[in-house]
Amino acid sequence: MKKLFGTDGMRGEAGRFPLDAATVRIAGRSLAKRLAERLGRAARIVAGRDTRESGEWIESAFLEGARASGARVESAGVITTPGVAYLARALPADAGVVISASHNPFQDNGIKIFAPDGRKLDDATERLIEADIYAATDGGAHASEENSESKAASGPSGVDKSKAEVDEGGAEVDESGAEEDALRSAALRVRYLDYLGEEVAAGLSLNGMSVVVDCANGAASELAPALLARLGARVVATGDAPDGRNINRGCGSLYMDDLQRRVVEEGAQLGVAYDGDADRSLFVDARGRLVDGDATLWVLAKRMQGRGELAGDRVVATVMSNIGLELALRSRRVELLRTDVGDKYVLEELLRTGAALGGEQSGHIIFPRTSLAGDGMITTVNLLRAMREAGRALDELTEGFERYPQVLTNVRVREKVPFEEVAEVARAARDVQARLGERGRLLLRYSGTEPLARIMIEGQSQEEIERLAEELAAVIRRTLGAG
Incomplete structure (x- = not known):
């Protein structure tokens, strides 16, 4: 079945x-x-x-x-x-x-x-x-x-x-x-908006701040602009005219180019984009640069650590988070715990370890002391609070986080034999990791849906990681390739 x-x-x-x-x-x-x-x-x-x-x-x-x-x-x-x-x-x-x-x-x-x-x-x-x-x-x-x-x-x-x-x-x-029923539905939405505005954002004023928000023509189309305006921001809303078919179409967190340009044009301090159901959010700083989930975790972890709220000095992320996040956190003696891809696994690790912050590169951030569900608008409020409390722009708050070059290579295989059971592949993988050292990372796994071996390498040099990926791919083709 x-x-x-x-x-x-x-x-x-x-x-x-x-x-x-x-x-x-x-x-x-x-x-x-x-x-x-x-x-x-x-x-x-x-x-x-x-x-x-x-x-x-x-x-x-x-x-x-x-x-x-x-x-x-x-x-x-x-x-x-x-x-x-x-x-x-x-x-x-x-x-x-x-x-x-x-x-x-x-x-x-x-x-x-x-x-x-x-x-x-x-x-x-x-x-x-x-x-x-x-x-x-x-x-x-x-x-x-x-x-x-x-x-x-x-x-x-x-x-x-x-x-x-x-x-x-x-x-x-x-x-x-x-x-x-319609009145009751509206009352339920107001109750959620009140919770965000009066509890999560308690004491936060956005007076004098401009925010561009891309709602992906999705579930946040009315709620997100209303919340930000309620907190005092000048709101420029885009992707806020859903017609039943335009959800996520050329807008939202999958398409950031227009938002990056609009933030600069508007002279806004922040841009935020949601996906269709607004459980995740990606950001743009005042210079028009993308701030993804990794960079967001870095900013939030620093704030929480400074306030004594980063339980155990741990942050949970997935195997796809950039090694730059791991190195940045390590510089503050914060441990990065990695899980399989999926917010479900991030939440499980948060609950298992008692950590207070976790998320994915895609912008799905979880604050388990506030909610066990990732909430793009809660993430937005907490990031804005970090900016207000520090009195600094987002591009300044992301300093210290360096995104390392990454390469992704797929190799079609005839069967998914565990890599550690194929001596030549296991030896090649160990050699790649040794050459990368502590400032590089290899993730080797099979696709869950296709007959593919997926090679992901991060390191300081794009040229080097591309060469290492091709060397490892050649070994996999020779030993496991579909021909």
């Missing part, structure tokens, strides 16, 4: 298994049922979505399924992923459900489920939901066929539009109920 849940929930093309309406209903029904079995009572579920055109019908289908299992459900409408995680904790709800595919294009969507403490749903419950889906859809085949047959009559949502104005019992829907 193929896993449907990955490290970041269940994702795929909207309208196709497992994100067809029938299967989504099964997932909602299963979650509510499994929670009720554990709790001994009906579950309470809060949901939210990003701005994809498929988001509303997927959310509706999921909550319809949950209601069928007796759950009490409510929606915050368009809200960020960490916003739903916050609401699950604050209400409290028994689960928070996010309909989003993060930085993916609009055709994709996903379902991400949070526990009340902000952690992602446990693996055991995910496996139970998968089993329920496969049992009800004959391994996915029935749902796919049913969805294909119903598309012409049902539209892209796979929901029969002839039933759009009746409830599950066939009665006409009370329009006043829909109005109440």
Whole structure:
């Protein structure tokens, strides 16, 4: 049975298994049922979505399924992923459900489920939901066929539009109920915004500061500009006009060039770009230079260490973080702990070690004392606070962090034999690391989805690391290559 849940929930093309309406209903029904079995009572579920055109019908289908299992459900409408995680904790709800595919294009969507403490749903419950889906859809085949047959009559949502104005019992829907739901959704979003403005940003004034914010035409399109304006900043918003299809399209944290240019043109002190669900953020300093997750961790770690808040003088990052971050932190006697790629693994290490700061180069930063979910707007507030407290520009605060040259090389292989079991490869890898010394790094791993060996080398000289990567690649081709 193929896993449907990955490290970041269940994702795929909207309208196709497992994100067809029938299967989504099964997932909602299963979650509510499994929670009720554990709790001994009906579950309470809060949901939210990003701005994809498929988001509303997927959310509706999921909550319809949950209601069928007796759950009490409510929606915050368009809200960020960490916003739903916050609401699950604050209400409290028994689960928070996010309909989003993060930085993916609009055709994709996903379902991400949070526990009340902000952690992602446990693996055991995910496996139970998968089993329920496969049992009800004959391994996915029935749902796919049913969805294909119903598309012409049902539209892209796979929901029969002839039933759009009746409830599950066939009665006409009370329009006043829909109005109440809309008011409740707005109130939930305001509650999250109040939390950011009054608790996370307590005492922070941005008067006299200009910030350019790129919302990726996503979930932060209304919330992020509103938060920054509330704190007193002059806000120039871009990527804030979602139309259901333009999420992440040429904007947001995947496309930083326009933001870098706009910050300089506006004479702004900071630029910030979010992805579609705003769980991550990347920044631009006043000189138009990119400040990625590594540089952000460096600035925040220095501030927290100076305030005695950097527990154990440790920072958690992934194997993809640049060695320049490791060396910069080492200069302040701060240890960098590395994990596999994925915020899930960063969070696990934060909780295991008690560290107070962790994140990814992509801009997904976690402050476990504040929230167990990465939140791009919380990261923005904390970075702005660091700038205000120091009375220095961001380019000054990033001094001391030097990004080392990096090369990535892929080699197609015929089989994924552990590298340490191939004597010639193991010997070549040890030789590369020895030649790099303490100011260079080799990461050798297999792709999780393709028959590829991935070589990543960082060092002081671009020419040297390219030569070393090609030497190692030649050994892998000779011993493991697909021919």
